[in-house]
Every structure is written in structure tokens, then in C-alpha cells.
Amino acid sequence: xxxxxxxxxxxxxxxxxxxxxxxxxxxxxxxxxxxxxxxxxxxxxxxxxxxxxxxxxxxxxxxxxxxxxxxxxxxxxxxxxxxxxx
Amino acid sequence: xxxxxxxxxxxxxxxxxxxxxxxxxxxxxxxxxxxxxxxxxxxxxxxxxxxxxxxxxxxxxxxxxxxxxxxxxxxxxxxxxxxxxxxxxxxxxxxxxxxxxxxxxxxxxxxxxxxxxxxxxxxxxxxxxxxxxxxxxxxxxxxxxxxxxxxxxxxxxxxxxxxxxxxxxxxxxxxxxxxxxxxxxxxxxxxxxxxxxxxxxxxxxxxxxxxxxxxxxxxxxxxxxxxxxxxxxxxxxxxxxxxxxxxxxxxxxxxxxxxxxxxxxxxxxxxxxxxxxxxxxxxxxxxxxxxxxxxxxxxxxxxxxxxxxxxxxxxxxxxxxxxxxxxxxxxxxxxxxxxxxxxxxxxxxxxxxxxxxxxxxxxxxxxxxxxxxxxxxxxxxxxxxxxxxxxxxxx
Numbered sequence: 001x002x003x004x005x006x007x008x009x010x011x012x013x014x015x016x017x018x019x020x021x022x023x024x025x026x027x028x029x030x031x032x033x034x035x036x037x038x039x040x041x042x043x044x045x046x047x048x049x050x051x052x053x054x055x056x057x058x059x060x061x062x063x064x065x066x067x068x069x070x071x072x073x074x075x076x077x078x079x080x081x082x083x084x085x086x
Numbered sequence: 087x088x089x090x091x092x093x094x095x096x097x098x099x100x101x102x103x104x105x106x107x108x109x110x111x112x113x114x115x116x117x118x119x120x121x122x123x124x125x126x127x128x129x130x131x132x133x134x135x136x137x138x139x140x141x142x143x144x145x146x147x148x149x150x151x152x153x154x155x156x157x158x159x160x161x162x163x164x165x166x167x168x169x170x171x172x173x174x175x176x177x178x179x180x181x182x183x184x185x186x187x188x189x190x191x192x193x194x195x196x197x198x199x200x201x202x203x204x205x206x207x208x209x210x211x212x213x214x215x216x217x218x219x220x221x222x223x224x225x226x227x228x229x230x231x232x233x234x235x236x237x238x239x240x241x242x243x244x245x246x247x248x249x250x251x252x253x254x255x256x257x258x259x260x261x262x263x264x265x266x267x268x269x270x271x272x273x274x275x276x277x278x279x280x281x282x283x284x285x286x287x288x289x290x291x292x293x294x295x296x297x298x299x300x301x302x303x304x305x306x307x308x309x310x311x312x313x314x315x316x317x318x319x320x321x322x323x324x325x326x327x328x329x330x331x332x333x334x335x336x337x338x339x340x341x342x343x344x345x346x347x348x349x350x351x352x353x354x355x356x357x358x359x360x361x362x363x364x365x366x367x368x369x370x371x372x373x374x375x376x377x378x379x380x381x382x383x384x385x386x387x388x389x390x391x392x393x394x395x396x397x398x399x400x401x402x403x404x405x406x407x408x409x410x411x412x413x414x415x416x417x418x419x420x421x422x423x424x425x426x427x428x429x430x431x432x433x434x435x436x437x438x439x440x441x442x443x444x445x446x447x448x449x450x451x452x453x454x455x456x457x458x459x460x461x462x463x464x465x466x467x468x469x470x471x472x473x474x475x476x477x478x479x480x481x
Contacts, residue, residue: 003308005249006188008287009296017302 023066040070099124105236113158115143121258148173152180159189162288168194185220190243207446209410342391351380417468438466
């Protein structure tokens with residue numbers, strides 16, 4: 001990615017900026033009690049939670065900053081934040 | 087009025103307003119503040135009378151005025167504002183953004199002292215506070231130069247090698263409120279000299295963009311470097327534009343610097359703004375007495391013309407910097423820069439820095455001659471001339 005004059009960015013260019021490196025904790029989707037409510041996906045500020053299948057959500061860890069909102073808001077505590085080991 | 091080139095007697099502020107009108111700005115936003123008021127009063131009258139087709143945005147503060155022209159410029163408009171003193175300081179946060187976003191706004195910085203204590207009178211402490219914003223800074227010596235500089239400023243700012251905002255320093259009251267004969271270019275001439283602004287990027291719903299993105303440490307340094315590079319490019323562009331202006335309008339008052347009788351001068355005064363005219367008159371007088379005195383005018387304060395200055399004054403024995411500003415706790419701002427220009431050079435002249443004319447105090451012939459006498463006796467790092475000890479309270 002090159003810097004444009006004045007740091008101007010075209011739509012969608014935030015995809016080029018992978019923010020996964022900011023993460024200290026990552027969300028572990030337990031897939032035990034999930035009711036398929038989809039709150040985790042709706043509330044993710046990064047928009048990086050996707051649904052692979054019924055009751056099967058996952059976070060794209062290239063972008064997930066580890067904020068923990070999904071784990072906090074999950075009504076059935078089916079997501080846990082785990083320390084990132086590097 | 088614009089068909090034939092005319093010489094008319096105009097108030098400095100009116101001259102600036104006429105120059106800005108001839109540059110066909112699309113958007114003007116300003117907040118009135120003494121002694122800038124007449125400039126924007128005149129422009130708003132021109133818009134109301136239909137003489138200037140521009141959007142004149144009324145705002146509630148200078149921060150808003152600066153933000154409005156920033157937004158207008160980001161949308162691809164040619165935008166103009168003017169302010170002074172505290173209003174200028176209120177704009178400061180936005181000024182850094184204008185430069186960083188590479189928006190070629192032109193700003194008249196009418197020069198006035200800053201609070202506290204409150205003063206409405208002239209010195210140049212206000213716009214020098216914007217030293218590191220990324221603005222190109224030009225300082226006008228007289229009303230004709232102020233008028234000409236505005237026409238040049240848009241061209242410098244909008245040049246794709248530069249794309250930076252430009253501020254024109256113009257001494258409050260001394261220039262803005264005095265009447266001088268000025269030659270007004272015709273609209274046709276200005277249109278030929280200054281084509282419409284062609285932005286590289288601009289905001290439009292048809293092709294959305296983000297301006298003012300946040301950057302992480304891996305990009306910020308490069309972005310600032312690009313700004314610094316644009317300032318370096320401005321050196322060449324200021325010289326080219328001054329030359330082109332001379333060819334078109336027949337007037338030249340210097341590019342980055344201007345010199346007066348410096349060729350064989352042993353003593354050279356250095357200054358910016360209207361004070362240069364005082365120094366020219368005194369140099370002329372001293373020449374008649376056989377003293378080899380010259381004057382260097384700093385026309386572009388940013389980018390700072392290090393090499394040009396060294397070339398112009400390294401032949402002198404004594405250099406005397408006279409300036410209406412003080413970097414409190416250090417020295418006069420201009421003296422710092424001139425000293426920096428000479429570091430590591432051969433044939434370094436002796437140098438004295440004097441602070442004069444703060445808050446509108448007149449800089450008289452006697453003031454300058456006293457500075458000359460003191461500088462001949464010994465070097466002064468930073469001495470206030472005309473300081474009245476009777477007024478100083480013992481602490």
C-alpha cells in the first residue's frame with residue numbers, strides 16, 4: 001500500500017490495513033451452547049465475524065483486534081477470550 | 087472596471103480584496119477581527135453586489151472559518167480566508183490539517199500582536215506561531231506587493247508539485263489601513279496567469295474518498311516526509327511564479343528573498359514585512375554618508391531560503407536582524423533561522439538580533455540607528471531596542 005497525496009484513501013481500502021496484530025486476546029468460539037442468535041456478528045465493531053454454517057460463527061483473525069465485545073455480549077457465554085500466544 | 091489595467095489609490099485591505107476577487111475564489115469563509123475586518127467586509131460586499139461569484143460562508147469563529155475553507159478546498163473549490171492574532175491562533179489546529187491534507191487554501195494573515203496583554207496593534211508574533219504547520223509563508227512589504235502576492239499565492243499553492251496552503255503575512259494597520267497607489271491587473275490578465283484549480287483528489291458523492299485517514303507508525307513518517315518534500319519543491323515554484331508574474335505584469339519584488347544595495351555592503355539589515363521599507367530608507371540615507379549599508383528582505387519565511395540568504399549576505403561584516411517577534415526564552419525567530427543558515431559556512435559575518443516594534447510600537451529612524459550603533463560595538467544575541475526601564479516594575 002502506497003501513501004497517496006494527503007493520505008487520501010479510496011473506499012474499501014481499510015481491508016488493506018490488517019489490524020489483527022493489535023490483538024492481545026483472541027475470541028474462542030466454543031460451539032457448545034450457540035443458539036444461532038447472531039449477536040456476536042451484529043455487534044462486532046470490526047465487522048470481521050462471519051457465519052460458516054448454522055450455529056457456526058468464526059472471527060477473521062487477520063482483522064479481529066480482540067476487543068472482546070462478542071464474548072461479553074454472547075447471551076449463552078459460548079465465546080471466551082483467550083490470551084494470544086506469539 | 088477590469089477591462090483596462092489601472093493605477094488606483096486603495097486602502098491595503100481593499101487592494102487585497104480586489105486581488106482575491108480577481109482570483110475567482112469559489113468559497114470564502116472568515117470571521118471579522120481587527121485589523122483584518124476591511125478585507126472580508128470588502129469581499130462580502132463584492133459577493134452581495136454580484137461582482138464576485140463565490141459562496142461567502144458566515145461562521146461563528148475562526149476555527150469554523152478555517153474548517154469551512156478546509157472542507158471547501160477538499161471538495162475541489164478554490165478557497166480563501168483571512169484572520170489575525172487571536173483568531174489566527176484559534177485557527178491553528180485546522181491549519182496543520184490543511185497542510186497535511188494538501189489543500190491549497192490561501193490565507194491572509196494580517197499581522198497583529200498576541201495576548202496577553204491584549205493588543206490590537208502590529209507585530210508578527212501571530213503568524214510565526216504557524217511556523218511548523220506546513221503552510222508556505224510569504225510576507226509583504228507594501229500594499230502593491232500584498233496585492234501581487236495573493237495572485238501568486240493561489241498559483242504557488244495549487245501547483246501540483248506543492249499543493250500546500252499559503253499564508254500571506256501583511257502588517258496590520260501599517261499596510262491594511264493605509265492608502266497607497268496600486269496597479270490593479272485586469273481580469274483577463276489574471277485569468278491567463280491563474281487557470282482554474284485542478285485538484286488531484288476531491289470529495290464528491292460520485293466517487294467517495296476518505297480524507298484525513300488515521301495512520302499507524304509505519305506510515306506517519308512517510309506522510310510527514312512528503313509534506314517536507316512539498317515545502318522543498320515550493321522553493322523552485324515560488325521563484326518560477328515570481329518570474330512568470332514579472333513577465334505578465336511587469337513587477338518583481340523578489341522571490342524567496344529580495345536585496346537592496348547588498349552587493350558591496352559591509353553592514354546588512356535583515357527583516358520581513360513593512361519594516362523592510364523603513365530599512366531601505368535608512369540604508370539609502372547612510373549610503374549618502376558614504377557608509378556601505380544594504381538590506382535583505384526575507385519574502386518567503388517557509389520554505390526558508392537558507393542558501394539564498396547565505397549567498398546574499400555572507401560578504402558583509404555585520405548582519406543586523408530587526409524583527410517584530412520574540413521566541414520567548416530563546417531569541418527572535420528570524421535571528422535563529424539566519425544563525426542556523428550560517429552554521430558550518432565559511433566567511434560568517436558578525437550577527438546581532440534586535441527585537442523591535444512589538445505591539446505596534448513605532449520603529450523609528452532613531453531605533454534603527456541605535457541598533458546599528460550597538461551592533462558595531464558588540465554582538466547581540468537578542469536585545470530589545472527602545473525598552474523603557476521606567477516602566478519596568480522591580481520584582
